[in-house]
Amino acid sequence: MAYFLLRRTVxxxxxxxxxxxxxxxxxxxxxxDPPLTILGLDATDDALAALREQLGLxxxxxxxxxxxxxxxxxxDFGISHSFRVPVSTLIGERLPLTVSxxxxxxxxxxxxxxxxxxxxxxKHRQVGDWGVxxxxxxxIAVPAFWLSxxxxxxxxxxxxxxxxxxxxxxxxxxAAMRSLVLPTVALALVQSAVLARVTRSSxxxxxxxxxxxxxxxxxxxRRRVLWRHVLPNALVPIVTIVGMQFAALVTGTxxxxxxxxxxxxxxxxFQSISNRDLPTVQALVMLFAAIVVTANFIVDLLYVVxxxxxxxxx
Amino acid sequence: MFQLTGFTASFxxxxxxxxxxxxxxxxxxxxxxxxxxxxxxMLALCLMGMAxxxxxxxxxxxxxxxxxxxxxxTAWQHMxxxxxxxxxxEPMAALNPLRRVGxxxxxxxxxxxxxxxxxxxxxxxxxxxxxxxxxxxARLRQFPHELSGGQRQRVLIALALACNPDLLIADEPTTAxxxxxxxxxxxxxxxxxxxxxxxxxxxxxxxxxxARATQDIVVxxxxxxxxxxxxxxxxxxxxxxxxxxxLGARPDPTAQARDHNGKRRRLPTIPGTVPPLFSLxxxxxxxxxxxVEIPRCATNRPAPQDLGANRIAACHLLRGQRP
Amino acid sequence: xxxxxxxxIIGAILVTLVVGAAALSLVWTPHxxxxxxxxxxxxxxxxxxxxxxxxxxxDVVSQLMAAARNSMSVALIAVLLGGSIGVxxxxxxxxxxxxxxxxxxxxxDLGFAFPALLFAIMxxxxxxxxxxxxxxxxxxxxxxxxxxxxxGSANQVWTLDYVSAARAAGMNRxxxxxxxxxxxxxxxxxxxxxxxxxxxxxxxAALSYLGLGAQPPAASWGRMLSExxxxxxxxxxxxxxxxxxxxxAVLGFGLLGDGLRDITDPRLTREx
Numbered sequence: 057m058a059y060f061l062l063r064r065t066v067x068x069x070x071x072x073x074x075x076x077x078x079x080x081x082x083x084x085x086x087x088x089d090p091p092l093t094i095l096g097l098d099a100t101d102d103a104l105a106a107l108r109e110q111l112g113l114x115x116x117x118x119x120x121x122x123x124x125x126x127x128x129x130x131x132d133f134g135i136s137h138s139f140r141v142p143v144s145t146l147i148g149e150r151l152p153l154t155v156s157x158x159x160x161x162x163x164x165x166x167x168x169x170x171x172x173x174x175x176x177x178x179k180h181r182q183v184g185d186w187g188v189x190x191x192x193x194x195x196i197a198v199p200a201f202w203l204s205x206x207x208x209x210x211x212x213x214x215x216x217x218x219x220x221x222x223x224x225x226x227x228x229x230x231a232a233m234r235s236l237v238l239p240t241v242a243l244a245l246v247q248s249a250v251l252a253r254v255t256r257s258s259x260x261x262x263x264x265x266x267x268x269x270x271x272x273x274x275x276x277x278r279r280r281v282l283w284r285h286v287l288p289n290a291l292v293p294i295v296t297i298v299g300m301q302f303a304a305l306v307t308g309t310x311x312x313x314x315x316x317x318x319x320x321x322x323x324x325x326f327q328s329i330s331n332r333d334l335p336t337v338q339a340l341v342m343l344f345a346a347i348v349v350t351a352n353f354i355v356d357l358l359y360v361v362x363x364x365x366x367x368x369x370x
Numbered sequence: 371m372f373q374l375t376g377f378t379a380s381f382x383x384x385x386x387x388x389x390x391x392x393x394x395x396x397x398x399x400x401x402x403x404x405x406x407x408x409x410x411x412m413l414a415l416c417l418m419g420m421a422x423x424x425x426x427x428x429x430x431x432x433x434x435x436x437x438x439x440x441x442x443x444t445a446w447q448h449m450x451x452x453x454x455x456x457x458x459x460e461p462m463a464a465l466n467p468l469r470r471v472g473x474x475x476x477x478x479x480x481x482x483x484x485x486x487x488x489x490x491x492x493x494x495x496x497x498x499x500x501x502x503x504x505x506x507x508a509r510l511r512q513f514p515h516e517l518s519g520g521q522r523q524r525v526l527i528a529l530a531l532a533c534n535p536d537l538l539i540a541d542e543p544t545t546a547x548x549x550x551x552x553x554x555x556x557x558x559x560x561x562x563x564x565x566x567x568x569x570x571x572x573x574x575x576x577x578x579x580x581a582r583a584t585q586d587i588v589v590x591x592x593x594x595x596x597x598x599x600x601x602x603x604x605x606x607x608x609x610x611x612x613x614x615x616x617l618g619a620r621p622d623p624t625a626q627a628r629d630h631n632g633k634r635r636r637l638p639t640i641p642g643t644v645p646p647l648f649s650l651x652x653x654x655x656x657x658x659x660x661x662v663e664i665p666r667c668a669t670n671r672p673a674p675q676d677l678g679a680n681r682i683a684a685c686h687l688l689r690g691q692r693p
Numbered sequence: 694x695x696x697x698x699x700x701x702i703i704g705a706i707l708v709t710l711v712v713g714a715a716a717l718s719l720v721w722t723p724h725x726x727x728x729x730x731x732x733x734x735x736x737x738x739x740x741x742x743x744x745x746x747x748x749x750x751x752d753v754v755s756q757l758m759a760a761a762r763n764s765m766s767v768a769l770i771a772v773l774l775g776g777s778i779g780v781x782x783x784x785x786x787x788x789x790x791x792x793x794x795x796x797x798x799x800x801x802d803l804g805f806a807f808p809a810l811l812f813a814i815m816x817x818x819x820x821x822x823x824x825x826x827x828x829x830x831x832x833x834x835x836x837x838x839x840x841x842x843x844x845g846s847a848n849q850v851w852t853l854d855y856v857s858a859a860r861a862a863g864m865n866r867x868x869x870x871x872x873x874x875x876x877x878x879x880x881x882x883x884x885x886x887x888x889x890x891x892x893x894x895x896x897x898a899a900l901s902y903l904g905l906g907a908q909p910p911a912a913s914w915g916r917m918l919s920e921x922x923x924x925x926x927x928x929x930x931x932x933x934x935x936x937x938x939x940x941x942a943v944l945g946f947g948l949l950g951d952g953l954r955d956i957t958d959p960r961l962t963r964e965x
Binding site for chain 1: 802803805806807808809810811812814815816817818819822891895898899902903904905915918921922925926929932935936939940943944947948
Binding site: 272273278364365 | 418420447449450452455456458460463466467468469477478481482513515529530532533
């Protein structure tokens with residue numbers, strides 16, 4: 057068990073390092089000229105040279121990489137030259153919104169997908185099952201940003217129940233919540249389409265097993281059998297997909313923030329692209345990739361918690 | 371206590387169980403034998419209210435005089451575990467792999483009798499002792515994959531006994547186990563039934579186990595109950611040609627494996643196999659494989675004949691009936 | 694002849710519709726897709742403009758058709774590019790095994806840490822946003838997907854008897870990969886490619902919507918939607934059609950892929 061943990065942790069750290077190399081390489085080694093990109097074609101040579109110096113581009117690549125990683129470990133991502141504040145400050149200000157959106161989105165996704173998936177499996181080959189399958193097939197094909205627009209069209213433009221976008225800050229919690237309703241729903245609906253499918257097929261697989269019959273023979277209600285016996289056994293493939301969906305969740309959050317004009321990290325990354333603010337983009341891409349890698353690491357550990365049989369093998 | 375009258379279970383045109391009559395009283399130990407596909411397991415599932423959703427049920431199934439033929443799932447949930455419980459063939463797969471066996475055994479007590487966890491644990495402990503699981507305190511905390519096949523079957527028996535049922539159905543409980551372990555599980559079931567005054571329905575194709583464990587026997591073929599009586603009499607003097615065939619098909623432990631010429635002895639077998647449900651003959655289900663068949667067997671279903679002394683058999687060619 | 698699965702038929706119809714519109718737009722559209730006519734802006738549907746016109750008086754149907762063409766091209770190039778690299782890597786990993794296989798698979802794992810959007814963001818930050826970057830980003834995320842599928846299927850084929858026979862006959866591993874392994878796993882790869890085609894269409898739409906893909910005046914469903922969003926109170930209908938097109942295209946290729954899988958690998962369908 058200890059060996060398993062150690063091996064996983066080492067693998068996790070190595071993957072993070074490799075990700076940082078890729079991010080650094082794409083942003084620094086590819087044949088682009090950041091000062092030129094930042095200042096534009098009509099910049100003077102002096103200005104370019106000054107910026108080159110300021111960005112530390114005259115140092116050898118390896119030195120620059122090591123100091124970037126070293127500083128990042130100390131929560132120092134350099135200075136944003138469009139906002140003229142430390143990148144870490146920018147991130148710190150916007151992190152709560154993005155994390156709230158992602159966590160709420162994931163929570164609603166799990167609730168929706170698990171209930172729909174388990175529900176469909178328990179109504180196998182009936183109307184409810186076909187309905188869920190049809191909706192999820194459709195949900196996979198609907199782009200999150202278009203669904204968001206449709207939601208805005210219906211609930212903000214036509215019915216005027218909820219704001220169409222924007223975020224006034226946390227000082228008014230009710231208004232803040234109201235601004236987050238549509239983004240959360242848009243994020244969750246698209247995410248849960250895939251997950252509901254996986255839950256359904258995984259649950260159907262489990263329902264064929266003998267111990268489910270044993271549980272029914274013990275006089276347990278269908279509901280209890282489904283949630284206490286079938287679901288835990290169906291979790292391993294579900295957790296795998298949830299882990300993989302963190303990549304989609306990160307993408308989804310970035311997109312949704314831009315659709316609803318929410319001032320989170322996803323919005324910041326696009327502002328930084330427009331501002332040619334390379335250190336900020338680099339830090340944010342690394343942060344998002346690290347979240348995906350960390351999610352997968354946690355999923356690896358979760359398997360062992362879910363299934364006691366794996367402890368022996370691990 | 372449990373009574374089936376003209377009970378039929380069918381899937382469209384395929385009949386899995388045809389006009390079954392059966393009464394189970396307190397303390398009965400009843401064996402049900404037959405090849406696979408004979409309707410034994412279907413009968414057991416019907417007694418649990420667990421026939422597949424697609425099955426069409428007719429006739430009457432009563433528990434203590436209440437008609438349960440078309441009872442709701444909720445009504446059956448109250449019966450299961452407390453009135454009737456069942457253990458299944460595959461102890462390897464029949465336990466939830468993610469749960470400690472103690473929690474599995476305690477669950478019906480907590481659900482049905484609203485026992486607290488401590489009370490439930492106490493009862494699970496004494497059940498584990500009763501079914502002969504060594505070191506029960508430690509076993510309660512183990513997962514199924516940490517137990518042997520025999521141990522798991524004992525856990526399943528403890529689970530079935532959790533709410534003191536009046537009837538325990540054991541569906542081929544020993545098929546998946548070593549002969550040695552199987553014998554001990556069979557004896558355990560008999561002991562539990564006797565000590566608790568509980569009825570036992572023992573489903574098997576192992577005639578030795580039936581002889582050892584039961585007082586009465588029902589022989590099934592193709593969804594029909596073809597013969598019934600006390601175990602000793604039926605096995606000693608079978609009336610129905612199918613029962614005779616079944617007894618002939620049993621390896622005789624006293625016979626020598628090779629005859630006097632040194633050739634390997636052939637086991638007597640019933641020619642052919644049980645046909646699939648949808649292509650069973652309309653009359654006697656055994657028609658087509660029966661060694662003494664007469665023309666009307668294929669078209670007319672033989673009525674069960676009372677042979678006296680609680681013996682019943684369904685055949686056109688019983689004693690005194692030869693044309 | 695076995696009946697074709699319903700998802701295959703529906704998928705094929707939708708795909709034909711979209712690909713047909715895209716192909717037709719090469720030679721004919723009702724109007725020039727980029728031709729503006731400010732006086733005719735926000736025109737309602739009519740015989741002249743079947744779905745009306747947008748804020749610059751451009752014909753919506755013509756734009757949708759041109760966008761279909763662009764979307765198909767992007768998906769095709771990205772899947773072909775990423776797919777061929779991925780398949781090559783997968784075949785290589787499977788043929789050599791050992792540390793090469795481990796290495797390729799670790800790299801594939803690494804690739805999964807970068808959704809297409811993150812990759813496109815990096816490219817856009819360095820080179821400025823463009824459709825080329827979007828294609829590269831989508832191609833990039835396809836590499837690990839195809840590498841995994843190829844290696845998985847190829848490893849199974851390597852264990853077959855006639856492959857062993859070919860090895861015993863002294864054929865080298867690369868020749869076996871080309872002559873025996875690849876033809877045997879082609880079905881699995883084509884199925885995957887069809888499904889990835891749907892993913893690519895979705896990704897292109899999202900990237901173009903965010904301004905990281907097709908740049909004006911190139912027509913793109915995603916970009917049409919981002920323009921429509923600012924006009925939502927004025928002309929909500931403009932926010933509907935491009936989205937429907939995306940759904941039809943993605944649904945079509947997705948169903949077609951599922952259907953192909955059902956046809957080529959009946960084992961997977963029986964228990965559904």
